[in-house]
Amino acid sequence: PCPNCGxxxxxxxxxxxxxxxxxxxGELYLFEYGVSPTFFLAKARGxxxxxxxxxxxxxxxxxASFLLENGFGGYCLFRNNCEDFAIYCKTGLIVFTSISVxxxxxxxxxxxxxxxxxxxxxxxxxxxxxxxxxxxxCMYSISRLVSDIGVRRDVKKIPVERLVAADCSxxxxxxPPEAVPPLPAKExxx
Numbered sequence: 001p002c003p004n005c006g007x008x009x010x011x012x013x014x015x016x017x018x019x020x021x022x023x024x025x026g027e028l029y030l031f032e033y034g035v036s037p038t039f040f041l042a043k044a045r046g047x048x049x050x051x052x053x054x055x056x057x058x059x060x061x062x063x064a065s066f067l068l069e070n071g072f073g074g075y076c077l078f079r080n081n082c083e084d085f086a087i088y089c090k091t092g093l094i095v096f097t098s099i100s101v102x103x104x105x106x107x108x109x110x111x112x113x114x115x116x117x118x119x120x121x122x123x124x125x126x127x128x129x130x131x132x133x134x135x136x137x138c139m140y141s142i143s144r145l146v147s148d149i150g151v152r153r154d155v156k157k158i159p160v161e162r163l164v165a166a167d168c169s170x171x172x173x174x175x176p177p178e179a180v181p182p183l184p185a186k187e188x189x190x
Contacts, residue, residue, distance in 0.1 A: 004021070005021050014071065015068075031050075031083075033049070033052060033090055033091070034054060035050065050150050051148050052087070052148070053091070066160045066161070066164070067088075095154055
């Protein structure tokens with residue numbers, strides 16, 4: 001067990017750990033927020049950046065702390081993974097469609113790559129390998145771009161308290177903010 005974190009091997013969901021335990025011998029990569037579409041497309045590897053802007057650090061820390069105490073829902077590789085947690089904490093954005101991949105750029109990139117190779121009718125328009133590669137790359141890039149949380153239309157910004165309230169009332173998906181009871185008004189400080 002780690003002297004800082006203790007034995008967390010039996011825990012699941014969102015946990016707090018030191019950086020050494022989090023990395024577990026791996027490397028730390030910087031995920032970039034608020035990038036331009038050109039920069040986004042130039043990063044061929046998905047899950048490294050988003051067009052969505054990051055919120056102020058106070059909001060990010062509030063969301064992360066609240067979810068640490070109240071949970072982020074069950075883990076799902078394509079709809080609710082560690083990247084989804086980080087993106088929600090940084091942006092407050094949630095995908096409200098149950099038929100699509102979640103917020104994760106890595107999961108969206110995997111789906112984009114598979115669909116660009118398997119389902120593109122444009123692949124029949126070229127007979128050369130280089131032509132097929134260009135068509136595949138274009139399909140992959142467009143699929144990644146339209147599935148980014150910063151440009152999707154099925155995304156809403158929702159306060160963490162409403163997210164947890166909606167998750168507790170619905171096991172399958174988060175209700176849109178209009179369907180979730182309003183938060184109690186904060187009392188003004190004097």
